[in-house]
Amino acid sequence: MGRELYEIENDELRLRLDPTAGWVRDMEGAGEKSLLAGPGDPGTLSEFHDAGFHPQCLTVYVNTRCNLRCDYCYDSGNRTRPERNVSLNAVRAAAEVVAARCKAMTRPFVLGFHGGNEPLLSRALVGGIIACCRKVAAGHGLQVLSFCTTNGVIDRAAAEWAARTFDGITLSWDGCREIHDMHRRHADGRPSYEEVAETADVFRSIDANRVTIRVTVTRNSVDRMRETAEFFHDLGFRTIHFFPVYRAANGTLDEKLAVDQSSFVFNFLKARSWAKPRAMRLIYSGTRWSENHDRFCMLRQNNLTMTPDGYLTACFLATSNHEQENGRFVYGSYDERTGKLSIDRPKLASIVARLRHVPLQCEDCYNRSHCAKNCPSLCPLSEPEHDAEFECTVFKWLGLANIIEAAGHVVELSTREECIDYFTNIRISRVPADRCDERVRHIN
Numbered sequence: 001m002g003r004e005l006y007e008i009e010n011d012e013l014r015l016r017l018d019p020t021a022g023w024v025r026d027m028e029g030a031g032e033k034s035l036l037a038g039p040g041d042p043g044t045l046s047e048f049h050d051a052g053f054h055p056q057c058l059t060v061y062v063n064t065r066c067n068l069r070c071d072y073c074y075d076s077g078n079r080t081r082p083e084r085n086v087s088l089n090a091v092r093a094a095a096e097v098v099a100a101r102c103k104a105m106t107r108p109f110v111l112g113f114h115g116g117n118e119p120l121l122s123r124a125l126v127g128g129i130i131a132c133c134r135k136v137a138a139g140h141g142l143q144v145l146s147f148c149t150t151n152g153v154i155d156r157a158a159a160e161w162a163a164r165t166f167d168g169i170t171l172s173w174d175g176c177r178e179i180h181d182m183h184r185r186h187a188d189g190r191p192s193y194e195e196v197a198e199t200a201d202v203f204r205s206i207d208a209n210r211v212t213i214r215v216t217v218t219r220n221s222v223d224r225m226r227e228t229a230e231f232f233h234d235l236g237f238r239t240i241h242f243f244p245v246y247r248a249a250n251g252t253l254d255e256k257l258a259v260d261q262s263s264f265v266f267n268f269l270k271a272r273s274w275a276k277p278r279a280m281r282l283i284y285s286g287t288r289w290s291e292n293h294d295r296f297c298m299l300r301q302n303n304l305t306m307t308p309d310g311y312l313t314a315c316f317l318a319t320s321n322h323e324q325e326n327g328r329f330v331y332g333s334y335d336e337r338t339g340k341l342s343i344d345r346p347k348l349a350s351i352v353a354r355l356r357h358v359p360l361q362c363e364d365c366y367n368r369s370h371c372a373k374n375c376p377s378l379c380p381l382s383e384p385e386h387d388a389e390f391e392c393t394v395f396k397w398l399g400l401a402n403i404i405e406a407a408g409h410v411v412e413l414s415t416r417e418e419c420i421d422y423f424t425n426i427r428i429s430r431v432p433a434d435r436c437d438e439r440v441r442h443i444n
């Protein structure tokens with residue numbers, strides 16, 4: 001597809017946008033602003049499109065255990081499966097593949113421990129995996145950067161160890177006691193706020209800057225996002241990632257928790273305006289204008305992701321394949337006989353081809369190269385017909401807000417109604433080809 005430009009305008013502003021090159025220009029005033037953090041990585045993008053297998057990060061789902069039973073958990077099915085721990089031999093085989101690629105790309109080896117379970121319940125195994133990956137990486141002259149997601153319900157020794165070990169930690173914490181304990185409870189119904197706050201205290205005392213707080217927003221908390229930002233600010237945390245509760249196709253979400261999309265946009269922007277002058281970063285990862293970005297698929301991010309039962313999965317929601325329940329996402333596994341990964345290359349190519357499918361309603365959208373396209377609510381690997389219309393207000397409006405703010409305008413809205421009015425009155429049009437040509441010549 002050739003280069004396309006868009007004009008974004010309302011009664012107060014007129015912007016021209018190049019979504020591929022990542023710049024926005026204020027047609028009435030100031031000059032051009034870059035939206036992308038860097039020039040992008042054409043190598044990485046073309047690798048994805050050639051359906052090859054070029055993983056540069058390793059993510060490990062360590063176990064099938066979790067000590068909480070959050071009512072919105074996307075992985076609640078895992079709790080009824082037999083307990084499994086990933087094998088070190090399987091991790092070593094995966095690490096060899098990733099390290100070889102990282103060396104070729106002259107990148108550090110990135111190792112992640114993801115949720116869907118609680119990795120720090122298996123601290124000794126996590127330590128063993130890190131040591132194993134360091135050894136493999138050192139053999140290729142590489143360093144390991146390691147990251148961990150945790151629910152924070154861990155003992156103090158594990159919290160101290162994690163804070164000293166990882167380059168980054170994501171702590172799932174929904175806010176004040178009332179909001180957090182509404183959703184994040186133990187299996188026996190006990191609240192978890194107190195334990196999470198104690199873990200956070202340990203993390204903060206060692207290095208608050210390495211911590212991202214991950215807040216799942218539900219219908220019960222959406223109107224309190226600014227208050228939640230203030231709560232974490234007062235505790236000394238500066239990076240907060242808000243995301244509306246998943247409505248995954250294979251999930252079990254109680255519809256009563258689902259968030260009204262315009263309420264999320266309004267409250268996110270309100271919280272972000274409050275946070276910005278206080279040097280806080282409020283993140284929403286569904287629309288990312290600082291990078292070329294697509295659905296959250298692990299393959300799309302060149303991420304080799306291993307489940308506790310040794311399968312390679314394309315989807316961050318598919319955290320095991322014990323009963324072949326996630327076969328559609330699995331493209332390989334660890335082979336004990338050979339001690340290597342066995343990749344089903346036709347299946348891998350088929351998954352990648354399907355993940356490249358752009359929904360009909362996204363084809364002409366200015367946000368197409370920067371948007372998760374309703375993942376995980378809508379998945380091209382699950383839906384037989386993927387061209388149905390779907391609501392994507394959060395993706396679209398937060399994308400617009402980022403562009404407008406990057407161009408130097410302030411998006412400040414006092415009520416949800418004003419927010420709806422503001423975004424629905426923005427006109428977006430593709431710029432005719434002759435004006436595109438003119439612009440392309442200029443920037444080249």
Ligand code: SF4
Nearest residue numbers: 296297315375376379
């Ligand atoms: S698009 Fe599908 S496979 Fe990819 S991350 Fe989303 S839900 Fe998973």
Ligand code: SF4
Nearest residue numbers: 362365371373392396
């Ligand atoms: S149409 Fe919606 S989901 Fe598709 S790219 Fe645009 S904002 Fe994203």
